[in-house]
Every structure is written in C-alpha cells, then in structure tokens.
Amino acid sequence: xxxxxxxxxxxxxxxxxxxxxxxxxxxxxxxxxxxxxxxxxxxxxxxxxxxxxxxxxxxxxxxxxxxxxxxxxxxxxxxxxxxxxxxxxxxxxxxxxxxxxxxxxxxxxxxxxxxxxxxxxxxxxxxxxxxxxxxxxxxxxxxxxxxxxxxxxxxxxxxxxxxxxxxxxxxxxxxxxxxxxxxxxxxxxxxxxxxxxxxxxxxxxxxxxxxxxxxxxxxxxxxxxxxxxxxxxxxxxxxxxxxxxxxxxxxxxxxxxxxxxxxxxxxxxxxxxxxxxxxxxxxxxxxxxxxxxxxxxxxxxxxxxxxxxxxxxxxxxxx
Amino acid sequence: xxxxxxxxxxxxxxxxxxxxxxxxxxxxxxxxxxxxxxxxxxxxxxxxxxxxxxxxxxxxxxxxxxxxxxxxxxxxxxxxxxxxxxxxxxxxxxxxxxxxxxxxxxxxxxxxxxxxxxxxxxxxxxxxxxxxxxxxxxxxxxxxxxxxxxxxxxxxxxxxxxxxxxxxxxxxxxxxxxxxxxxxxxxxxxxxxxxxxxxxxxxxxxxxxxxxxxxxxxxxxxxxxxxxxxxxxxxxxxxxxxxxxxxxxxxxxxxxxxxxxxxxxxxxxxxxxxxxxxxxxxxxxxxxxxxxxxxxxxxxxxxxxxxxxxxxxxxxxxxxxxxxxxxxxxxxxxxxxxxxxxxxxxxxxxxx
Numbered sequence: 226x227x228x229x230x231x232x233x234x235x236x237x238x239x240x241x242x243x244x245x246x247x248x249x250x251x252x253x254x255x256x257x258x259x260x261x262x263x264x265x266x267x268x269x270x271x272x273x274x275x276x277x278x279x280x281x282x283x284x285x286x287x288x289x290x291x292x293x294x295x296x297x298x299x300x301x302x303x304x305x306x307x308x309x310x311x312x313x314x315x316x317x318x319x320x321x322x323x324x325x326x327x328x329x330x331x332x333x334x335x336x337x338x339x340x341x342x343x344x345x346x347x348x349x350x351x352x353x354x355x356x357x358x359x360x361x362x363x364x365x366x367x368x369x370x371x372x373x374x375x376x377x378x379x380x381x382x383x384x385x386x387x388x389x390x391x392x393x394x395x396x397x398x399x400x401x402x403x404x405x406x407x408x409x410x411x412x413x414x415x416x417x418x419x420x421x422x423x424x425x426x427x428x429x430x431x432x433x434x435x436x437x438x439x440x441x442x443x444x445x446x447x448x449x450x451x452x453x454x455x456x457x458x459x460x461x462x463x464x465x466x467x468x469x470x471x472x473x474x475x476x477x478x479x480x481x482x483x484x485x486x487x488x489x490x491x492x493x494x495x496x497x498x499x500x501x502x503x504x505x506x507x508x509x510x511x512x513x514x515x516x517x518x519x520x521x522x523x524x525x526x527x528x529x530x531x532x533x534x535x536x537x538x539x540x541x542x543x544x
Numbered sequence: 545x546x547x548x549x550x551x552x553x554x555x556x557x558x559x560x561x562x563x564x565x566x567x568x569x570x571x572x573x574x575x576x577x578x579x580x581x582x583x584x585x586x587x588x589x590x591x592x593x594x595x596x597x598x599x600x601x602x603x604x605x606x607x608x609x610x611x612x613x614x615x616x617x618x619x620x621x622x623x624x625x626x627x628x629x630x631x632x633x634x635x636x637x638x639x640x641x642x643x644x645x646x647x648x649x650x651x652x653x654x655x656x657x658x659x660x661x662x663x664x665x666x667x668x669x670x671x672x673x674x675x676x677x678x679x680x681x682x683x684x685x686x687x688x689x690x691x692x693x694x695x696x697x698x699x700x701x702x703x704x705x706x707x708x709x710x711x712x713x714x715x716x717x718x719x720x721x722x723x724x725x726x727x728x729x730x731x732x733x734x735x736x737x738x739x740x741x742x743x744x745x746x747x748x749x750x751x752x753x754x755x756x757x758x759x760x761x762x763x764x765x766x767x768x769x770x771x772x773x774x775x776x777x778x779x780x781x782x783x784x785x786x787x788x789x790x791x792x793x794x795x796x797x798x799x800x801x802x803x804x805x806x807x808x809x810x811x812x813x814x815x816x817x818x819x820x821x822x823x824x825x826x827x828x829x830x831x832x833x834x835x836x837x838x839x840x841x842x843x844x845x846x847x848x849x850x851x852x853x854x855x856x857x858x859x860x861x862x863x864x865x866x867x868x869x870x871x872x873x874x875x876x877x878x879x880x881x882x883x884x885x886x887x888x889x890x891x892x893x894x895x896x
Contacts, residue, residue, distance in 0.1 A: 235713055235716075236715040236716070239713065239719070240715050253746060254745045254746055328552065328559045328562050328563060330553060330566040331563070334566055341869070344868065344869045344873060345868050345869055346826040348829040348832070349829060349840055349861070349865060352840070352843075352861070353861050357858075360855075361858075482730070483731065486830070488733060488833055496731065500737065510742060513742060516734050516737075517726070517729075520729055521729045524725075524728070525729075
C-alpha cells in the first residue's frame with residue numbers, strides 16, 4: 226500500500242470511529258430522554274418562561290417567552306462585562322504604572338494588591354464582595370451618602386438618573402430610597418470582582434512586557450537625554466504595549482467568560498438564566514447548546530477584533 | 545534630601561504627592577484595622593464574646609470552631625485521618641516540588657503519584673477501610689485532588705492532542721482543532737453544567753458515574769485543551785535541525801520525539817504548565833456551583849445554615865483566602881524554579 230493510501234485509510238478509520246461514537250452518544254441520549262419522558266426541541270423557547278429574573282436591562286416578566294429570558298440574560302452579561310472591560314483596562318494600566326514606577330511606597334502597595342487579587346479564586350472574591358455589600362452595609366433608611374444624591378446601602382447604589390419625571394436625584398424616603406437609578410448589590414459585586422481580578426492580571430502582563438524589552442532600549446533613551454519618565458512613556462511603553470496586546474485581549478475575553486460566575490451570587494446572566502430554564506424544562510441539551518453557541522460567537526468576535534488591533538498596531542510601528 | 549531613598553519618595557512634586565497619599569491612607573486605615581483584627585478581637589470560639597464585640601472586633605473564634613469542617617468537609621468524623629493524609633500527601637508533593645531540586649521524570653512522578661494514592665485512601669472499601677461515598681469528600685483534600693488529578697490527566701492528553709494537531713491527516717487535525725477551540729471558547733461553568741446535566745444522558749445505563757468523576761472528566765478535558773496549546777507552541781519552537789540530527793544518529797522518528805524533541809519542549813514550557821496548574825487550583829472553586837463541596841463550597845456549607853456563626857463570615861473567609869493564597873504562592877514558586885532550570889535562560893541570568 227502506498228503511504229498516500231495508508232493515510233487515506235487511517236483518515237477513514239478515524240472518521241468512522243468519530244461518527245460511530247457520535248451515533249452511539251446520540252442513541253443513548255435519545256433512549257434516556259425517552260425513558261425520562263423529556264421531549265426535545267427548541268419549541269420551549271417560544272413558550273412562557275414561567276420564572277422571574279432578579280433584574281434585567283430588557284423589560285422581562287414571567288409571562289414573556291423563554292427566548293426573551295435568554296436575550297435578557299445575554300443583555301445582563303454584556304451589561305456587566307462591557308463596562309467591566311473598560312474599567313479593568315483603566316485600573317489595570319494605572320496599577321501597572323504604579324507597579325513599575327520609581328516611588329517605592331506606591332510600587333510596594335501596587336505589588337501587594339496585584340499579588341492578593343491574583344492569588345485568591347475569583348469566585349471567593351465575588352462571595353466576599355457580595356457579603357460586604359449585602360450584610361455589612363447599613364439598611365436603605367440609614368444609607369451611606371457618598372455625594373449629592375448618591376447613596377450606598379444593603380439595597381445597592383442609588384444614583385441620579387433620568388426617570389419618569391425627567392432627571393431625578395435619589396432621596397431617602399421612609400424605609401427606602403426613591404428616584405434615580407439603582408445598581409443592585411449583585412451587579413456591583415460582579416463588576417467590582419471582575420474588574421479588580423482582571424486589572425491585576427493586566428497590570429502584571431504590562432510589567433512582564435516592559436521587563437522583556439532589551440535593557441539597551443532604556444539606556445539608549447537615557448543617553449539621548451530623556452528623563453527616566455520620558456524614556457518609560459515614549460520609548461518603553463509603546464513597544465511593550467504591542468507585545469502585551471494579545472495577552473491583554475485574552476484577559477479581557479476571560480472577563481466575559483468569568484461573568485458566568487454570576488450564577489453563584491444570583492446575578493441573572495446568560496449562564497444563570499440557562500441554568501434556571503434547564504431546571505424548569507429539563508431541556509439540558511438545548512439550554513447548554515445556546516450557552517455554548519453564544520460564547521463561541523463571542524470568542525470568534527474577540528479573535529477577529531484582536532487580529533484587527535494587532536494589524537493596526539503593527540502598521541503604526543512601520544510609519 | 546541627602547538620602548537616596550528620601551529623594552525617591554519626595555524628590556519631585558508627583559512623587560511627593562503620591563508618597564503623602566499612601567502614608568495618609570495608611571494612617572487612616574491601619575489603626576482601625578489593627579483595632580478590629582487584634583486589639584478588640586476574640587480568639588476563643590465563644591459565640592457570646594464574639595457577639596459582644598461584633599462590629600468593633602474580629603471573631604477569630606469562628607476559625608477555631610469551623611476550621612475542621614471547612615478544611616475536611618463532611619467526611620465521617622471517625623476517619624478524619626484519611627482526608628488529612630490525602631491532603632498531606634498532595635500538599636507535601638507540591639512542597640517537595642517547589643523547594644526540592646527535582647526535574648524531568650522524577651518531578652513528574654512526585655506530582656502524579658500522590659493523587660493516585662489519595663483516591664483509595666479517601667474512597668476506602670478495602671483492607672478494613674470503610675467505603676466513603678464521593679458525595680462526602682470535601683474541603684482541602686477535594687480541592688487538591690481535583691487540581692493534582694486534573695493536571696495528571698490533562699498533561700498526557702494535552703501532549704497527545706498537540707501531536708495530533710501536527711499530524712498529516714486533515715480529518716484528525718480538524719476534529720482536534722474543533723475540540724480545542726470549543727473547550728477554550730466556553731467558560732468552565734458551562735463545561736461543569738455539561739458534566740452535571742449532559743454526561744449522565746451520554747453514558748449507557750450500566751455506567752452511571754458519580755458527580756465527582758463527571759466533574760473530573762470535564763476538568764481534564766477543559767485543562768487539556770489549554771495545555772495542548774502551550775505544548776503546540778513549544779513544539780513549533782524546536783528547530784527542525786534537531787530532528788535531522790536525531791535521524792542522522794540513527795533514532796527512529798518515534799525515538800527522536802521521545803528522547804530529543806519532547807524533553808526539550810516540556811523543559812521549555814514547564815513554567816507555563818505550572819501557571820496552568822495555578823489557574824486550575826483556583827478554578828476548582830467553581831465545582832461548588834454543581835454541588836461538590838471543596839474549600840469554597842464547604843465555607844458556605846459551614847456558615848450558611850448556622851445563625852450563630854454566620855455573622856462572622858468575613859473572618860472565616862480570610863482564613864480560606866489565606867489557604868488559597870498559600871497554595872498559589874507555592875505553585876508560583878515551582879513555576880519560577882522551573883524557569884531557572886531552563887538551559888536557555890541560564891546564560892541570561894549569569895549576565896545580570
């Protein structure tokens with residue numbers, strides 16, 4: 226047999242084994258579903274969801290369709306992940322600067338913070354933020370006043386915002402706070418946890434990228450009469466940023482994936498809506514395939530964006 | 545302003561403002577923290593005393609009261625030496641790896657054997673050891689077991705997948721690329737949901753698996769995808785001349801991979817593999833979402849239903865965070881040590 230035919234035979238065998246395994250899984254699964262009396266199919270998406278969401282950017286009632294519940298879950302994921310990405314970048318870059326600066330006090334503080342946030346599981350950090358926000362803060366009628374119309378309490382953060390009567394400033398009224406917009410403790414815990422955890426990684430990535438540059442770059446900049454700060458900002462940082470871009474993008478994509486930990490503190494993100502719907506309808510395969518499909522699409526979009534950014538920054542370097 | 549350290553702190557306006565800011569913040573934050581954590585704190589597991597100082601002082605008594613439960617979980621109280629031994633074996637192997645000077649096969653054996661020994665020690669059912677169902681395993685032994693067994697299973701699979709993706713067979717490459725992209729694209733929580741809800745549907749009736757094994761399968765498949773990417777990168781970095789040289793010396797292609805290429809690749813990517821182990825160690829906390837009570841889960845289990853101790857969640861949390869921090873730091877030390885061993889790095893370091 227020629228090597229080419231051997232390769233063809235091997236491929237045919239692999240394909241047959243793969244298809245055989247898939248068919249075996251499919252038949253066993255179909256049998257089990259029939260035994261348990263679970264119907265399959267995506268028709269449940271159009272039926273009323275029958276459960277309420279703790280909070281939702283999209284208006285949502287239990288009578289609305291399950292499809293709308295999934296959409297509301299995705300909107301909630303984006304609502305925490307998109308601001309999270311922006312804040313994590315800002316906090317991460319500032320912490321990275323502090324970590325690499327020439328002030329020993331600031332450097333030590335940044336280093337300790339990075340070390341602490343990177344070495345404790347994100348889930349544990351989220352549980353701590355949630356406990357602090359729901360158990361240790363005062364009740365709404367004794368809310369902490371952080372500024373004009375900004376109140377922090379067990380029931381979340383109240384902010385001035387446009388309401389039914391135009392621009393409203395929240396005020397303590399009776400046992401609660403009225404007017405303006407409210408961010409729930411679940412949302413705040415998610416945002417705080419995701420931002421600080423990702424920021425610690427971004428800061429560390431930046432530092433690694435700067436340290437990986439040849440030492441001659443800094444020496445040359447100093448020899449040309451730049452101050453150490455100028456050398457850092459004008460020579461080292463632009464080069465390091467280009468090297469740090471791929472790992473930083475993957476950190477930001479991780480933030481999207483980590484938003485799925487919301488299920489542990491009851492923030493209704495996509496995965497937690499899928500979990501609830503799965504428990505209600507028993508359609509495990511359908512619910513989980515929706516989650517997997519959405520996350521794969523997000524990953525593809527992030528990969529495309531990352532390639533675009535890298536191409537862009539490389540073009541900048543040639544000019 | 546003669547001392548150089550003073551000049552670094554207050555040498556120019558920006559630094560002076562930053563230094564003053566940090567000092568001021570320390571002055572405001574530290575005294576209340578010390579008062580809370582030490583001066584007014586209660587160290588005995590005395591609920592009445594703890595309640596009396598609530599808000600002013602920490603109740604470290606909650607750690608004394610709940611530590612056994614948080615660390616060893618719901619394991620039967622008359623056989624606690626078994627989870628303690630299992631955790632000790634795995635943690636001990638990490639200590640040896642982080643501080644000893646092992647490398648290559650010996651290092652792999654030291655890290656891979658303890659989880660294999662820990663399994664029968666926890667499970668029992670032989671030689672007079674009472675069988676303990678996996679639902680009762682928990683706390684630190686479970687966290688360590690999931691990490692160590694997860695890595696021990698994922699590394700060989702990751703190596704196989706990395707080689708498979710370099711195969712000349714497009715069908716094999718396609719299937720493996722699909723698997724790696726799928727596993728790397730979804731969050732671990734989704735993979736754990738698949739393990740929890742879908743795997744029981746996939747297996748034939750006679751082969752029903754406990755949640756622990758299903759979760760371990762998910763963890764191995766999830767981690768192997770990331771490891772395969774690390775190893776694939778390492779394989780690409782080996783110069784093709786290495787293979788030619790091995791062939792010229794009479795190695796078969798298999799021998800060349802086994803004795804020439806793979807040792808170089810594993811040596812070069814060992815620090816990245818250790819970093820994956822750190823990530824997995826932290827990620828094992830997620831299995832609490834599918835009701836396996838490792839460290840994070842047993843914290844909730846220990847305090848959620850106990851009205852007397854529940855207010856002192858934060859103190860118990862600090863204890864738990866310290867355990868995780870120690871584990872991560874130990875593995876990070878292992879990673880740094882492996883980096884120092886790399887032959888290509890040795891000359892750099894000497895030049896410093």
